[in-house]
Amino acid sequence: MLTPAPFYFIRHGETDWNKLKLMQGQTDTPLNATGIFQAEAAAEIVSTRKIVTICTSPLRRAAKPPS
Numbered sequence: 001m002l003t004p005a006p007f008y009f010i011r012h013g014e015t016d017w018n019k020l021k022l023m024q025g026q027t028d029t030p031l032n033a034t035g036i037f038q039a040e041a042a043a044e045i046v047s048t049r050k051i052v053t054i055c056t057s058p059l060r061r062a063a064k065p066p067s
Contacts, residue, residue, distance in 0.1 A: 008046065012061040013038035030060045 013035030017024050031039060056063045 006049075008049070008051070010042050010046070012057075012059075013042075015061055024061075026059070028059050028061075035061065 013031045015029045016032050017029045
């Protein structure tokens with residue numbers, strides 16, 4: 001039997017292509033200033049949750065490599 005668990009889905013922040021209403025697909029467009037702000041706000045919210053697993057795209061707009 002499966003145990004119910006919360007599931008959080010967070011889309012990447014805004015890119016310049018989003019503002020232009022262009023489809024990105026696998027094109028590796030970075031976040032713009034608004035998108036970076038959105039990502040930081042999302043990180044603050046999810047940091048208060050007990051998240052066990054994170055799955056993400058390897059594209060720049062969805063994953064920031066460790067510094």
